[in-house]
Amino acid sequence: MAWVVRNRQGQDLVLTGAIVAIIIVFSLLPMARLLQEVVLPRGVFSLDVIASGLVSRRTWVATWNTLAVGLGGTLFALVLGVAVALLVSLTDMRGRQAFVLCFVTPLMIAPQVTALAWLQVAGPSSPLLNMLGMAPPLGTRNPLYSAEGIVFLLGIQYAPLVFLIVRAGLRKLPRELVEAAQAGGAGRLTVLRTIVLPLMTPSIVGAAALTFVSCVGNFGIPAFLGIPANYLVLPTLIYQRLAGGGPAVLSEVAFLSVLIGIIAMVGIVLQDRLSRGRDFRITSTSLSVTPYALGRWRPAVELGMWLLIALILVLPLVGLVLTSLVPGYGVVLNASTATLENFRFVLFDHVASRRGFLNSLTLSAVAAVFAVFVAIPLGYVIAWGTRRWVKALNLTVELPYALPGVVLAIAALLLFLRPIPLIDIQIYNTVWIILYAYLARFLVLAVRPTVTGYYQMDRALEEAAQVAGAGLFTRLRTIVFPLIAPAAMAGGLLIFMTALCELTVSALLWSSGAETIGVVIFSFEQGGDSKYAAAVSAIMVAVTFLLMLVAGLFARKLPDGVLPWRD
Amino acid sequence: MAGLTIDAVTKKFGEMVALDRVSIDVADGEFLAVLGPSGCGKTTLLRLIAGFEALNGGTIRIGDRLVSSESENVAPEKRRVGIVFQNYALWPHMTVAENIGYALKVGGVGRAERDERVKKALALVNMGEYGERRPANLSGGQRQRVALARCLVAEPRLVLFDEPLANLDVHLRAAMEDEFADFHKRTGTTIVYITHDQAEAMALADRIAVMDHGRLMQLASPHALYHQPENEMVAAFISQGMVLPAEVASAAAAGRCRVRVLGQEVVVRCAPGEAPRAGAAICCRSSQLAPAADGEPGFDGRIARVVYRGGAARIEFVPDAQPGLALHFDQPDPITFAPGDRARLRLADGWLIPRGAGA
Numbered sequence: 001m002a003w004v005v006r007n008r009q010g011q012d013l014v015l016t017g018a019i020v021a022i023i024i025v026f027s028l029l030p031m032a033r034l035l036q037e038v039v040l041p042r043g044v045f046s047l048d049v050i051a052s053g054l055v056s057r058r059t060w061v062a063t064w065n066t067l068a069v070g071l072g073g074t075l076f077a078l079v080l081g082v083a084v085a086l087l088v089s090l091t092d093m094r095g096r097q098a099f100v101l102c103f104v105t106p107l108m109i110a111p112q113v114t115a116l117a118w119l120q121v122a123g124p125s126s127p128l129l130n131m132l133g134m135a136p137p138l139g140t141r142n143p144l145y146s147a148e149g150i151v152f153l154l155g156i157q158y159a160p161l162v163f164l165i166v167r168a169g170l171r172k173l174p175r176e177l178v179e180a181a182q183a184g185g186a187g188r189l190t191v192l193r194t195i196v197l198p199l200m201t202p203s204i205v206g207a208a209a210l211t212f213v214s215c216v217g218n219f220g221i222p223a224f225l226g227i228p229a230n231y232l233v234l235p236t237l238i239y240q241r242l243a244g245g246g247p248a249v250l251s252e253v254a255f256l257s258v259l260i261g262i263i264a265m266v267g268i269v270l271q272d273r274l275s276r277g278r279d280f281r282i283t284s285t286s287l288s289v290t291p292y293a294l295g296r297w298r299p300a301v302e303l304g305m306w307l308l309i310a311l312i313l314v315l316p317l318v319g320l321v322l323t324s325l326v327p328g329y330g331v332v333l334n335a336s337t338a339t340l341e342n343f344r345f346v347l348f349d350h351v352a353s354r355r356g357f358l359n360s361l362t363l364s365a366v367a368a369v370f371a372v373f374v375a376i377p378l379g380y381v382i383a384w385g386t387r388r389w390v391k392a393l394n395l396t397v398e399l400p401y402a403l404p405g406v407v408l409a410i411a412a413l414l415l416f417l418r419p420i421p422l423i424d425i426q427i428y429n430t431v432w433i434i435l436y437a438y439l440a441r442f443l444v445l446a447v448r449p450t451v452t453g454y455y456q457m458d459r460a461l462e463e464a465a466q467v468a469g470a471g472l473f474t475r476l477r478t479i480v481f482p483l484i485a486p487a488a489m490a491g492g493l494l495i496f497m498t499a500l501c502e503l504t505v506s507a508l509l510w511s512s513g514a515e516t517i518g519v520v521i522f523s524f525e526q527g528g529d530s531k532y533a534a535a536v537s538a539i540m541v542a543v544t545f546l547l548m549l550v551a552g553l554f555a556r557k558l559p560d561g562v563l564p565w566r567d
Numbered sequence: 568m569a570g571l572t573i574d575a576v577t578k579k580f581g582e583m584v585a586l587d588r589v590s591i592d593v594a595d596g597e598f599l600a601v602l603g604p605s606g607c608g609k610t611t612l613l614r615l616i617a618g619f620e621a622l623n624g625g626t627i628r629i630g631d632r633l634v635s636s637e638s639e640n641v642a643p644e645k646r647r648v649g650i651v652f653q654n655y656a657l658w659p660h661m662t663v664a665e666n667i668g669y670a671l672k673v674g675g676v677g678r679a680e681r682d683e684r685v686k687k688a689l690a691l692v693n694m695g696e697y698g699e700r701r702p703a704n705l706s707g708g709q710r711q712r713v714a715l716a717r718c719l720v721a722e723p724r725l726v727l728f729d730e731p732l733a734n735l736d737v738h739l740r741a742a743m744e745d746e747f748a749d750f751h752k753r754t755g756t757t758i759v760y761i762t763h764d765q766a767e768a769m770a771l772a773d774r775i776a777v778m779d780h781g782r783l784m785q786l787a788s789p790h791a792l793y794h795q796p797e798n799e800m801v802a803a804f805i806s807q808g809m810v811l812p813a814e815v816a817s818a819a820a821a822g823r824c825r826v827r828v829l830g831q832e833v834v835v836r837c838a839p840g841e842a843p844r845a846g847a848a849i850c851c852r853s854s855q856l857a858p859a860a861d862g863e864p865g866f867d868g869r870i871a872r873v874v875y876r877g878g879a880a881r882i883e884f885v886p887d888a889q890p891g892l893a894l895h896f897d898q899p900d901p902i903t904f905a906p907g908d909r910a911r912l913r914l915a916d917g918w919l920i921p922r923g924a925g926a
Contacts, residue, residue, distance in 0.1 A: 176656030179619055182643040183650045184670030184721060194669070198660045286654060290619060 011472040016387065019378050026440040027396045030411035037254040037414050053255040062237040063259065065226075066216055069147060069233060070263070073154025073215040078208055080155060081162025082200075084308070086192070088163075089170040092291040093302050100167075102309045104565040107160040108544050110501030112220030112521055113537040114157055117316035119144055119224060120323040120534060127322035127333040145229040150222050154215045156312050161214065162207040164564055169203030170196075174286035188292060201274075209271030213264040217404020219504035220518075224525060234260045235406045239507055247417060250410075257410040261403050268402070317541065323534035342535035346520075353536060355513065356520035359431055363516065364499035367438040368492035371446035375488045376481060378447055383454030384462070401444040405504035412437045412509060431514040437505045442498060446491030449558075453487030486557045493551050494564075501540050569630030569724040570595040570757060571616065576635075577624035578611055578781075585611045587781045588625065596755045600772035602762055604804070608781040609761045613727050616759065617650055618643035629724055649718025649726040653733050655710040657702035663713050664689070664698035670721035688716040691750075708739045715750070728760040732767060744770055765805060769793075777801050795838070795918055802850035802920055809856075809894055813849045815919065818842050828914060829866040829888045837919035844922065851917040853881075856896035859913035868894075870908040880904070884912060 038049055053059050084103060088096055106114060120126055123142030129135035143149065177199065181191045197204075219235040226236055238253045245252075294301055325338040346353045378397070381387070400408045416433050419426040427433045465479045503518030510519045517540060524533035548565060555566055571593040578586040586608045593599045601609045614620045616627060618634065618641060627635035629648070634641040657666050664685050671681045689695050692712040702710060711731060718726055731747075732740045748771055751758060762768050768775050769789040777784040777792065777800075784804075785797045796802035799810045816832065817825040819841040823834050826849060835849055859865030868886040871893065879899045886892055894912070898904060 174654065174656065176652040176654055177658060179617070179643065180650060180652065180656040180658075180717070181669065181673075182619075183617060183646075183648055183718070183723075184673060185644045185647070186669070186673040187642075187644055190673055194673075195658060199658070201660075 015377055015472060015476075016381065016385075019381055022374055022378070023396055026436075026443060027400055030408060030415055030440060031396075031399060033415045034254055034258060034407065034411040037251060038258050041251055049251045049255050053252060053259070058232075058237065059256065059259070062232045062234045062256075063263075065147070065231060066233040066235075066260070066263065069150045069154060069222065070212055070216040072147075072151035073158065073218075074208055074212045076151060076155025077158040077162050077211045077215075078204065080159035081207065082166050082204060084159070084305075085163045085166035085170060086196075087301065087305065089167055090192075090196070090289060090292055091294050091298075091301065093294065093298065093305065095302070099305055099309065101565050102313055103163060104160040105313055105548075106157055107164075108497060108548065108565065109541060110220060110503065110518065111153075111157055111218055112224055112503045112518060113320070113501060113540060114316065115153055115221045115224035116521065116525060116530070116533055116537050117320035118149075118153055120319035120530065121316055125530070126319065127326050128319050130332050131322070131334070142228075144225055145231075146225070147231055149225045150231070150233075153221045153225065154218060157218070157221065158211045158214055159312075160564075161211055162204075165207040165210070166200060166203045169200050171288050173199060173289055175289045176286055178289050205271050205274045209267050212267040213402065213404065216260060216263050216267070217406060217504070219406060219507060220522075223503075223507070223522065227526075234263075235404065235504065238406055238410065242508060247413075250414060250417070254410055254414060257404075257407045261407045264403055320534050320541070321538050323531055324538045326531050328531070342531045343539070346532050346535045347539075350532070352512075352515050352523070353520050353532070356515040356517045356536075359434075359515060360500050360502075360517040363431065363435055363438055364496045364502075366435060367442055367499050368446075368496040370439055371443050371495050372485075372488045372492040374443060375446035375450040375491060376484055377476060379450035379454050379484065379488070380476065380480060382447070383451050384459060397444050397447055400440045401442065405441060405502075406508065408437055408441050409505045409508040412440070412505075429511040429514070434506050434509050434514060434516065437509060438499050438502070441505060442495040445495045445498065446488055449491040449494075450484060450488045453484050457483060486554065490551065490558050490563060493547065497544055497547050500543065570597070571725055571759065572628040573612075573616070573625070574627070575625035576612075576615060576622050576627060578608075578615060578620065579623045585781050586615070586622075589778070589781075589783045590625075591776050591783065591786060593757060593759060596757055598751050598758045598760065598771060598773045600760045600762055600768035600775045601778060602765060602768045602775050603778035603784075605763060607778040609763075609778050610729065611781075612778070613650075613729055613759065613761050616725075617648055617727060618646050647721070647724050649721065649723035651711070651714050651718055651726070651728045651731045653730040655702070655714045655734075657710055657713055657717075659702055661702075662698065663694070663700050663702065663705070666702065666713060667698075667717045667720050669717070674721065684720055688720040691719065692716045692746075707735050708743060711735065711743060712746075719754070719756075723756075725757045725759065728758065728762075730762055731760075732762075732764070740767075747771060777804065779804070794836070796850050797921060799848055799850075799920060802848075802918075806852065807895075808850045808852060810848050810850055810920070811892065811894075811914075811917075812889070813847045813919070815841060815844045815847050824919060826917075826919060828917070829886050831864050831866050831914060833914050833917065835917040835919050838921050841919060841921075847922070848920045849917040850920055851914060853896045855916045856884075856894060856912055856914060858898075859911045863911075863913055865911045865913040867909065867911050870904045870906055870910055872906055873902065873904055875902065884910060886912075 039045060039047070041049055087093060088100065093099070119142060121128055122144050124136050124138045124140045126135055144153070173196065177195060178191055181195045186194065217235060219239070222231070222233045222236050223239065226232060227240070232240065234256055238256050241249050241253050241256075322333055324342050325340070326333050327337055327339045327341065331337055348354070412433055413428070416428045416436070427436070461483065462475055462479055465475045470478065501518050502516065503522060506516040506519050507522060510516060517536060521533045521536050524530070524536065551563055552566065555563055573589060573591040575588045575590050576586055577584070577588055589612065591599070601612060603609050611620065615622050615635060621640045622635050622637070624637060626633060629646060633639060634646055658669070661669070667688050668681050668685045671684060676684070685698070686695070689698055692715050694709065694712050694716065697705065697709065697713070702713065705713065732743055735743060744767060760768070760771060772789060774786060774788055775792055776786045779800050785792060785801045787795070792801060792805050796805060796808065802808040802810050811828050813826040813828045815824060815826050819837050819839055822836055822839070824837045824841050825832060825834055826847065828849060866886050866888060868884050870882060871885050872883040874881045879897045880902045881895055882898050882904050884894045884896070886894065896912070904910065
């Protein structure tokens with residue numbers, strides 16, 4: 001009997017140990033290495049790195065730009081996202097499901113694809129404008145190559161994020177709180193101003209913080225729009241320094257990435273402060289607010305909403321597809337000049353591009369599968385575990401994703417620049433370092449839905465198996481795994497979709513032979529081959545839509561809110 | 568204050584008829600309870616009166632003013648009704664005083680007058696000290712008082728209560744019941760009080776409207792509901808009444824008539840104008856059933872269950888004449904019946920349910 005007990009505890013220990021090891025390797029270690037480089041370079045305490053970073057004018061300009069586009073993009077995303085969330089949640093507009101799907105889709109498309117697509121809509125070489133005869137003369141600068149352009153695209157990219165968070169908050173708003181105000185004589189707009197918006201403050205502030213962190217860390221949009229205009233933000237400055245200077249500038253870029261991390265953290269801390277000021281806790285649960293009848297305004301509002309979709313989703317995608325059909329620079333696109341040659345070239349002829357598809361598919365698939373298998377036991381410990389310190393470790397899993405991707409990429413570089421001690425394997429300049437970064441960065445995307453799944457599941461199911469005599473591993477395998485697998489797999493799918501077109505991390509970690517699709521698109525565009533970049537992007541958008549469709553097929557088996565685009 | 572006239576109101580949700588031609592008149596200053604099992608349509612009725620839903624037929628008037636009809640629906644904010652919600656619906660981002668003063672602020676009442684009226688409203692519900700508190704820091708009973716003060720401060724023409732005591736524990740419920748009754752006496756407000764709790768309705772209301780499946784079953788005083796139910800639903804619903812099949816043997820005379828029930832002939836109370844008929848039903852209470860003494864008329868049967876409830880037991884009895892029927896009565900200590908025993912019961916009184924009052 002004593003042996004059995006010890007064995008049971010042994011399984012628990014093994015599980016906890018494995019999870020702690022994973023958290024250390026993928027989360028604590030890279031962050032610690034990064035900090036060490038900044039304050040303890042070569043093992044000696046020194047503030048030289050910080051000092052030399054602080055006196056550089058470049059640093060200050062890029063920091064200022066980062067804050068400017070970060071705040072601007074956040075503001076734009078907030079206005080758009082909150083307005084749309086209010087209209088969708090509080091009025092009787094029709095076709096809500098389809099609208100939400102379309103509105104959230106930009107979030108699923110990689111930022112650099114968004115940037116590329118929009119570039120094809122504006123500017124002198126835009127096939128769309130050329131077809132309409134509205135293109136500015138050749139040589140005119142594309143208006144999107146500017147700070148305003150970056151703010152505009154960041155806003156469109158992250159408005160769905162704001163929308164999703166605020167909509168979730170509005171759904172939990174008990175209808176009585178609104179009805180009590182109406183009975184007190186308040187009209188619709190007064191209710192909105194004095195009740196609904198104040199009560200949504202936590203959601204709105206939370207969304208703002210998340211959006212700010214995403215904007216500040218975004219690489220794709222400022223890389224496509226800012227670099228040509230020499231408008232650098234911190235992530236693009238890091239990229240340029242590293243591309244020009246190689247490992248020699250590692251200390252400098254480590255400092256810059258810590259700077260981004262600090263800016264992101266300030267955003268999160270501010271959010272915490274702001275939402276702590278007042279009591280917004282909604283304790284009662286009830287039906288959600290009765291939709292407001294728009295009456296004769298309904299067709300007009302619906303038309304406006306779909307025009308918005310046409311602007312933010314259809315227009316750029318049309319631009320993208322048209323460019324992918326253009327045979328060469330400056331050629332006006334029409335039925336006789338359109339060609340599929342670009343698609344053939346990127347899929348079959350171009351070696352790096354072919355390799356990129358293969359690498360990205362493999363990397364995202366491995367990252368997704370790994371995350372699913374880690375997320376299930378990890379979620380188990382977080383949601384149902386009894387050890388408090390393990391639960392606290394959960395926060396550190398969030399860290400590599402909460403911080404901008406550049407931070408993690410630099411940390412991975414520092415960690416693996418030299419061969420791994422003891423086993424003496426060099427993974428720098430191979431595809432493995434990208435895999436490591438993906439595993440670390442995206443793990444949390446599978447952990448979150450899995451933990452949600454655990455909380456929605458009755459623990460008695462597992463306890464019944466325990467009473468029946470099943471040990472921890474047997475329970476995990478036979479009871480927990482089958483029940484939680486759909487949620488974890490939905491997370492895996494999100495990882496797959498996110499990693500497939502990922503650019504921020506791979507732009508800093510790629511090497512010849514280890515390209516990703518994101519890097520391929522970026523290289524084509526930088527080399528002036530927009531048509532090839534557009535072709536690759538169009539393929540990736542199609543794959544994204546396909547994956548969303550597939551996920552939708554088994555959506556009914558998933559916990560609520562796991563697939564962001566399903567209303 | 569104003570009365571309320573609900574005339575032939577019908578409400579459909581898609582195919583489902585939630586309210587079917589319901590008509591209720593509430594007099595100025597009356598306390599009316601709307602009572603029914605869950606899903607009977609009572610909450611829909613309240614939401615129609617408040618204006619949160621549009622109706623499909625009939626009219627609602629508050630005082631002389633038409634507020635709801637098929638073609639017209641006055642917005643909730645223009646109706647001047649007060650509502651006390653089951654979950655209180657206090658705004659968590661405002662203090663107690665801000666909650667109460669909200670309607671005045673929205674209505675453009677000046678600051679000085681507003682403070683004065685908020686203070687008065689707080690005093691009215693004995694919460695004078697709590698103006699600066701947050702709703703989250705109040706107990707359930709205190710929250711309900713704040714909700715009450717909030718709906719009164721704007722001097723509504725009508726106050727609606729939506730199961731206001733359902734979230735409170737038993738002791739607090741009794742105390743709040745007293746407070747509501749006292750409050751009604753002092754202010755003379757017209758009140759429509761939605762509840763599924765009979766004891767609450769009986770204790771508070773001048774009249775009770777019993778509803779079932781979207782229809783008004785009976786609108787009467789608590790006393791009349793108990794003693795003269797108009798149909799089998801009300802008879803069975805109020806105080807667990809028993810409905811027994813009966814045959815009317817004589818015409819009504821001085822409010823009574825002879826009926827034949829389970830082979831026994833009994834004199835029961837009845838409405839005027841009753842005539843001999845078959846297929847009738849009577850309503851009786853457990854207090855009207857008792858074991859028959861030797862030689863007394865009665866009906867035979869078997870004891871099915873004995874449930875001891877402290878001081879007395881509830882005895883369940885199945886009559887031989889109609890084995891599908893389950894009757895029950897109380898026997899005080901000492902309990903002499905045991906399951907399986909044979910027994911003979913006697914019916915002392917009852918009420919003949921009027922003909923045709925549909926159920």
